[in-house]
Amino acid sequence: xxxxxxxxxxxxxxxxxxxxxxxxxxxxxxxxxxxxxxxxxxxxxxxxxxxxxxxxxxxxxxxxxxxxxxxxxxxxxxxxxxxxxxxxxxxxxxxxxxxxxxxxxxxxxxxxxxxxxxxxxxxxxxxxxxxxxxxxxxxxxxxxxxxxxxxxxxxxxxxxxxxxxxxxxxxxxxxxxxxxxxxxxxxxxxxxxxxxxxxxxxxxxxxxxxxxxxxxxxxxxxxxxxxxxxxxxxxxxxxxxxxxxxxxxxxxxxxxxxxxxxxxxxxxxxxxxxxxxxxxxxxxxxxxxxxxxxxxxxxxxxxxxxxxxxxxxxxxxxxxxxxxxxxxxxxxxxxxxxxxxxxxxxxxxxxxxxxxxxxxxxxxxxxxxxxxxxxxxxxxxxxxxxxxxxxxxxxxxxxxxxxxxxxxxxxxxxxxxxxxxxxxxxxxxxxxxxxxxxxxxxxxxxxxxxxxxxxxxxxxxxxxxxxxx
Amino acid sequence: xxxxxxxxxxxxxxxxxxxxxxxxxxxxxxxxxxxxxxxxxxxxxxxxxxxxxxxxxxxxxxxxxxxxxxxxxxxxxxxxxxxxxxxxxxxxxxxxxxxxxxxxxxxxxxxxxxxxxxxxxxxxxxxxxxxxxxxxxxxxxxxxxxxxxxxxxxxxxxxxxxxxxxxxxxxxxxxxxxxxxxxxxxxxxxxxxxxxxxxxxxxxxxxxxxxxxxxxxxxxxxxxxxxxxxxxxxxxxxxxxxxxxxxxxxxxxxxxxxxxxxxxxxxxxxxxxxxxxxxxxxxxxxxxxxxxxxxxxxxxxxxxxxxxxxxxxxxxxxxxxxxxxxxxxxxxxxxxxxxxxxxxxxxxxxxxxxxxxxxxxxxxxxxxxxxxxxxxxxxxxxxxxxxxxxxxxxxxxxxxxxxxxxxxxxxxxxxxxxxxxxxxxxxxxxxxxxxxxxxxxxxxxxxxxxxxxxxxxxxxxxxxxxxxx
Ligand SMILES: Cc1ncc(COP(=O)(O)O)c(C=O)c1O
Ligand SMILES: Cc1ncc(COP(=O)(O)O)c(C=O)c1O
Numbered sequence: 036x037x038x039x040x041x042x043x044x045x046x047x048x049x050x051x052x053x054x055x056x057x058x059x060x061x062x063x064x065x066x067x068x069x070x071x072x073x074x075x076x077x078x079x080x081x082x083x084x085x086x087x088x089x090x091x092x093x094x095x096x097x098x099x100x101x102x103x104x105x106x107x108x109x110x111x112x113x114x115x116x117x118x119x120x121x122x123x124x125x126x127x128x129x130x131x132x133x134x135x136x137x138x139x140x141x142x143x144x145x146x147x148x149x150x151x152x153x154x155x156x157x158x159x160x161x162x163x164x165x166x167x168x169x170x171x172x173x174x175x176x177x178x179x180x181x182x183x184x185x186x187x188x189x190x191x192x193x194x195x196x197x198x199x200x201x202x203x204x205x206x207x208x209x210x211x212x213x214x215x216x217x218x219x220x221x222x223x224x225x226x227x228x229x230x231x232x233x234x235x236x237x238x239x240x241x242x243x244x245x246x247x248x249x250x251x252x253x254x255x256x257x258x259x260x261x262x263x264x265x266x267x268x269x270x271x272x273x274x275x276x277x278x279x280x281x282x283x284x285x286x287x288x289x290x291x292x293x294x295x296x297x298x299x300x301x302x303x304x305x306x307x308x309x310x311x312x313x314x315x316x317x318x319x320x321x322x323x324x325x326x327x328x329x330x331x332x333x334x335x336x337x338x339x340x341x342x343x344x345x346x347x348x349x350x351x352x353x354x355x356x357x358x359x360x361x362x363x364x365x366x367x368x369x370x371x372x373x374x375x376x377x378x379x380x381x382x383x384x385x386x387x388x389x390x391x392x393x394x395x396x397x398x399x400x401x402x403x404x405x406x407x408x409x410x411x412x413x414x415x416x417x418x419x420x421x422x423x424x425x426x427x428x429x430x431x432x433x434x435x436x437x438x439x440x441x442x443x444x445x446x447x448x449x450x451x452x453x454x455x456x457x458x459x460x461x462x463x464x465x466x467x468x469x470x471x472x473x474x475x476x477x478x479x480x481x482x483x484x485x486x487x488x489x490x491x492x493x494x495x496x497x498x499x500x501x502x503x504x
Numbered sequence: 505x506x507x508x509x510x511x512x513x514x515x516x517x518x519x520x521x522x523x524x525x526x527x528x529x530x531x532x533x534x535x536x537x538x539x540x541x542x543x544x545x546x547x548x549x550x551x552x553x554x555x556x557x558x559x560x561x562x563x564x565x566x567x568x569x570x571x572x573x574x575x576x577x578x579x580x581x582x583x584x585x586x587x588x589x590x591x592x593x594x595x596x597x598x599x600x601x602x603x604x605x606x607x608x609x610x611x612x613x614x615x616x617x618x619x620x621x622x623x624x625x626x627x628x629x630x631x632x633x634x635x636x637x638x639x640x641x642x643x644x645x646x647x648x649x650x651x652x653x654x655x656x657x658x659x660x661x662x663x664x665x666x667x668x669x670x671x672x673x674x675x676x677x678x679x680x681x682x683x684x685x686x687x688x689x690x691x692x693x694x695x696x697x698x699x700x701x702x703x704x705x706x707x708x709x710x711x712x713x714x715x716x717x718x719x720x721x722x723x724x725x726x727x728x729x730x731x732x733x734x735x736x737x738x739x740x741x742x743x744x745x746x747x748x749x750x751x752x753x754x755x756x757x758x759x760x761x762x763x764x765x766x767x768x769x770x771x772x773x774x775x776x777x778x779x780x781x782x783x784x785x786x787x788x789x790x791x792x793x794x795x796x797x798x799x800x801x802x803x804x805x806x807x808x809x810x811x812x813x814x815x816x817x818x819x820x821x822x823x824x825x826x827x828x829x830x831x832x833x834x835x836x837x838x839x840x841x842x843x844x845x846x847x848x849x850x851x852x853x854x855x856x857x858x859x860x861x862x863x864x865x866x867x868x869x870x871x872x873x874x875x876x877x878x879x880x881x882x883x884x885x886x887x888x889x890x891x892x893x894x895x896x897x898x899x900x901x902x903x904x905x906x907x908x909x910x911x912x913x914x915x916x917x918x919x920x921x922x923x924x925x926x927x928x929x930x931x932x933x934x935x936x937x938x939x940x941x942x943x944x945x946x947x948x949x950x951x952x953x954x955x956x957x958x959x960x961x962x963x964x965x966x967x968x969x970x971x972x973x
Contacts, residue, residue: 126839133842134648151641160636160644163851167633172620175629175820179603210679210824213846225695225717243843248694351644353850355679370595373602374712375844377682381822382632383849 038073040405042081045071047090047412048324050101051430061091061099089416102419111289111427111440116253116471118266120229120274123245123468128447129238135459142490145450145461146479147287149348149435150406155399159350162386174385178378180369182208182358185388190358193391197319197327199342205360207372208379211352212317212345215359216240216280218371219313219341222364223278224249230313231270233262233281235288235438235466235475237315240280244468251468252276258429258438261286261293264300271308278311284328285318288438288466288477290431292328302334309339311364316344317357320400322433323408338363346387348434349400354383407435410483417488421495423502435480438463444501446476452497458490507542509874511550514540516559516881517793519570520899530560530568558885580758580896580909585722585940587735589698589743592714592937597916598707604928611959614919614930615948616756618817618904619875624868628819631855643854647847649838651677651827654857659827662860666788666796668811674829676841677848680821681786681814684828685709685749687840688782688810691833692747693718699782700739702731702750704757704907704935704944706784709749713937720937721745727898727907730755730762733769740777747780753797754787757907757935757946759900761797771803778808780833785813786826789869791902792877807832815856817903818869823852876904879952886957890964892971904949907932913970915945921966927959 046062049055062070067078082099085091091099135143166174181187187203194201209215216239224230226248232241234253244251252270255263262281270276279301283293293301305312314331322328332342341364345357356379361368390396411431418428418439429438441449446462453460463475515531518524531539536547551568554560560568604612635643650656656672663670678684685708693699695717701710703722713720721739724732731750739745748770752762762770774781783800791797801811810833814826825848830837859865880900887897887908898907910918915931922929932944 130649130838130842133646133846134650148645151644156641156644157639160639164633164636167629167636170626170629172625175620175625175822176617177602177816177821180599181603210845210849213842214844217843217845221715239843239846242839246690246839246843347646352646352847353644355845355847355849369599370711370715373599373682374686374708374715375683376679376686376824377602377708378821378824380679380824380849380852 038071038077039080039084040409042067042071042073042078043084043412044323044408046081046085050090055101057101059101060097061101063098085412088412089420090412109427110258110430111438111475113255113257113263114234114253114471115255116234116467117469118252118270120250120252121468123241123251124470125238125465125467126242126245128462129242129465132238132461132465141454141457141459142486143459144478144487144490145459145476146481147436148352148479148481150403150481151351153399153402153406155395155402156351158393158395159386159390162389163382166382166386174381176381178381178384180373180378181206182379183381183384183388186384189388189391198329199333201360205362205365207359207361207365207368208384209345209357209359209372210376210379211347211355212315212343212357213239214375215343215345215357216313216315217243218359218368218375219343219361220244220249220278220280221247221371222341222361222367223311223313228277229274231267231276231279232468233286235463235472236280237282237287238465240313240315241468253468256289257291258289259291260297261291264297264304267301268304271304271310276308276310278313279305280313280315282315282318283331284316285321285431285433287318287434288429288436288461290429290434290436290438292322292432295329298329298331299334302331302336302340305339306337312340314340314342316342317348318434319344320349321404321407321435323404332360335362341368349396349403350387354387355380356383356387404433407480410480411437413483414478414480414487414491417491421491422498437478437480438475439478440475441498442474444474444498446474449476449494449497449501453494456493458493460494507540507546508549508553509878511536511540511542511547512553512881513792513877515550515554519559524570526570528570529566530570532567554881557881558889559881578896579727579899580907580944582724582726582732583703583722583940584724585703585936586938587721587739589719589721590937592710592720593939594707594934594936595711595714597931597934598711601930601934610923610926610928611955612928613947613956613959614928614945615950616905617821617948617950619872619950620820622868622871622875624864624871625819627862627864628855628859631858632851635851635855643850645850647850647853649842649847650675651848652850652853652857655853658857658860667798668802670829674834676828676830676834676838677853678814678826678828678841679845679848680816680824681784681812681826682708683844684812684814684826685782685784686712687828687837687844688812688830689713689718689747689749690716690840691810691830691836692780692782697746698743700736700745700748701937702755704932704941705749706751706756707934709782709784710937722937725758726760727758728760729766730760733766733773736770737773740773740779745777745779747782748774749782749784751784751787752800753785754790754900754902756787756903757898757905757930759898759903759905759907761791761901764798767798767800768803771800771809774808775806781809783809783811785811786817787903788813789818790873790876790904792873801829804831810837818865818872819856823856824849825852825856873902876949879949880906882952883947883949883956883960886960890960891967906947906949907944908947909944910967911943913943913967915943918945918963918966918970922963925962927962929963
């Protein structure tokens with residue numbers, strides 16, 4: 036991150052977190068020079084950046100002020116799903132979303148893919164290419180079921196450095212985080228069982244419930260602090276819940292990270308009711324600031340947390356590389372892995388292990404996170420200037436997706452209209468078991484260029500039309 | 505295949521199929537020269553090869569005679585499993601087998617991997633390497649759920665050429681044939697259901713039944729002609745069978761290919777009782793002779809056959825590339841694929857599609873099949889000279905595994921003893937739901953060198969000791 040970007044990001048973070056209010060005078064150039072130990076021109080560049088993103092306003096002779104952000108602080112309200120187990124629906128909408136690539140390209144604002152154009156990914160492709168060029172039969176054989184030791188070692192090391200102590204033998208490599216989730220769910224349940232989920236929730240895990248005849252109990256979820264523990268407690272008292280499945284760090288789609296004490300309290304609750312937790316941590320390495328957030332797993336005392344993760348959001352989806360630390364369920368999870376896909380492909384594992392070992396992974400993460408954070412600021416600015424004041428927008432702590440609530444707009448319809456213009460969004464309904472969030476959508480933050488801006492303009496027009504009918 | 509090898513293979517085939525009996529005089533050199541349109545020295549080389557494999561005997565002045573093969577025609581008897589649904593056991597033994605790679609190398613006679621040293625695989629590795637070297641972000645993204653069109657087109661073309669008419673949209677690419685089987689089984693069943701299987705049967709599909717709480721009904725299976733259709737009919741009358749799962753072509757572990765009319769009759773039976781067929785065709789391209797055997801699917805009229813296959817046995821296991829043609833269950837199968845692993849890795853699909861398109865696949869198959877057939881003759885010869893006369897051996901029509909029945913020998917114990925000598929076999933128990941086939945084992949035919957010969961000698965000694973106790 037360049038210096039001015041660091042300063043701009045810090046200021047933006049403070050505004051996002053409510054340290055300043057609309058119209059407040061922001062720190063002077065001098066103050067910021069001192070605080071960040073940077074030059075005057077660095078701070079000026081930072082302010083210019085924030086100004087062009089519509090976040091601050093420069094008033095001649097008086098300094099910089101926080102823009103009258105029309106919806107500053109207007110986060111979506113906590114969700115209020117029905118507190119009873121439901122069958123999962125919405126497969127058609129999910130299929131349309133994930134199969135988009137099949138149709139003409141267009142602008143895939145609904146995509147769940149990370150930045151794949153970064154130069155910091157090149158060394159990884161080089162590793163992959165070099166391993167195949169070696170022409171080594173041993174690399175073409177079945178790997179061991181748990182996956183390559185080289186990769187498991189790197190994963191255990193990274194986890195340890197971020198406060199989750201894992202042994203290499205605690206980890207099973209999978210063909211992507213979806214397989215990890217699927218293994219976890221199938222390990223813990225039989226058809227008819229109930230699983231409590233965050234809501235909105237990742238459609239992949241929700242469809243896994245559907246495919247195996249399970250019911251979802253959608254928990255009220257606060258876009259800043261995550262699932263409601265009170266609601267969960269009530270649900271645990273009332274329903275025979277087998278597992279709690281959630282993304283507690285850089286949540287998809289809401290972007291929140293549950294505070295540490297809430298993660299801890301969740302573990303205690305799970306202990307009290309003796310249920311398992313499926314923690315989806317696939318975005319965990321993409322926090323915008325501070326140390327890497329701790330996992331729920333890091334407070335797990337008796338192996339009841341099944342930690343699921345992978346490289347689809349941090350490196351490349353098409354590696355199809357994930358992992359699971361299934362705690363006390365290791366044996367069943369390994370069996371599930373065997374019947375699900377057998378061993379995992381060898382070369383991607385070895386390539387990623389080397390890439391991590393040589394520092395390429397952390398280098399790439401720094402670059403990617405900086406891009407997403409910057410794009411967030413830019414896109415927030417565009418949204419604020421283009422859309423009506425009553426819409427709500429999430430405040431992501433990491434990752435690369437933004438959740439937008441367009442009160443009164445049917446986003447399935449909106450998507451259909453936009454697709455005629457070659458623009459695709461992720462309609463909110465796919466994130467609910469029961470078709471909620473119809474007036475919400477998820478936007479990808481990987482790009483913030485003229486094409487994206489034009490798409491948002493188009494979207495704003497369509498919203499206008501849909502609302503005025 | 506060189507000329508002399510073609511002649512030797514043809515002769516061996518005729519002996520295997522009982523066209524000649526022990527002690528019979530075989531065709532003269534002149535006759536064979538005429539039949540195959542080859543030179544005298546070619547036929548002499550062919551006979552020399554068969555002689556060194558212990559299959560024929562040269563008697564001066566009188567010609568060549570079929571060796572007194574002590575167990576010629578001694579195929580294992582058709583299996584006689586209990587005709588009732590059973591829970592599947594033997595996971596520990598399967599895990600030990602598939603996780604062998606974890607321990608020191610040694611000689612893995614129990615392996616299910618094909619030849620990975622062939623030069624004909626090099627162009628495939630080059631494709632893989634080149635695709636990654638292109639540094640093309642588009643290749644790193646999620647593929648469509650059904651898999652790359654380029655590969656599905658090649659698969660549909662190959663299937664059509666072998667008599668199974670498939671459209672590219674009938675095919676879903678998977679992360680290996682195991683995923684195909686798993687998708688098929690999960691699509692068709694719910695816990696408690698019964699699936700009829702060939703017996704002995706591939707442990708991967710059997711463990712899939714176990715993992716999902718299903719019961720296996722093991723069908724009597726003839727090592728030459730496959731499952732008993734009478735037994736199946738009785739079972740269908742008696743039990744609520746949801747699906748029939750079998751490997752009808754170049755069966756693992758028995759090596760048989762069910763004759764066409766029996767495959768057809770099986771389809772009719774499935775229609776009459778309205779059950780689905782899961783056809784595992786992963787060895788289908790590895791027949792030793794004649795045209796590529798037809799699939800059961802080729803007689804499917806109403807989409808009840810779910811054809812499962814992949815490239816682990818024909819190319820490389822670690823590609824983790826398979827496919828399924830799920831017939832009328834396409835929609836559910838696609839859903840299962842989504843929740844199982846999402847999209848399949850892109851680059852291996854594109855590399856294999858190009859490899860097929862450029863003729864590399866068929867070139868490699870010819871080379872591989874020739875090797876396996878040759879090794880079969882050599883290893884049969886060694887077994888015949890090393891082991892007691894009362895053992896039985898399968899007569900594979902294709903593939904690269906041999907099934908050996910060592911009456912009175914506990915092959916789990918045998919395996920333990922051999923492992924102390926760095927030799928691993930696949931004990932028969934892993935191929936049964938209920939621990940049958942304890943006196944059987946499966947041997948890999950990919951190598952037939954001095955090390956393998958020494959291992960068979962060692963095995964013969966251990967068998968001797970185990971029997972004399
Ligand atoms: C929260 C979450 N978990 C899991 C996944 C699936 O990851 P993978 O592509 O590695 O299977 C995704 C991808 O969209 C996701 O957003
Ligand atoms: C009959 C049979 N089916 C399926 C498989 C699994 O294939 P894959 O490695 O592609 O998952 C095997 C591998 O051992 C097999 O022998």
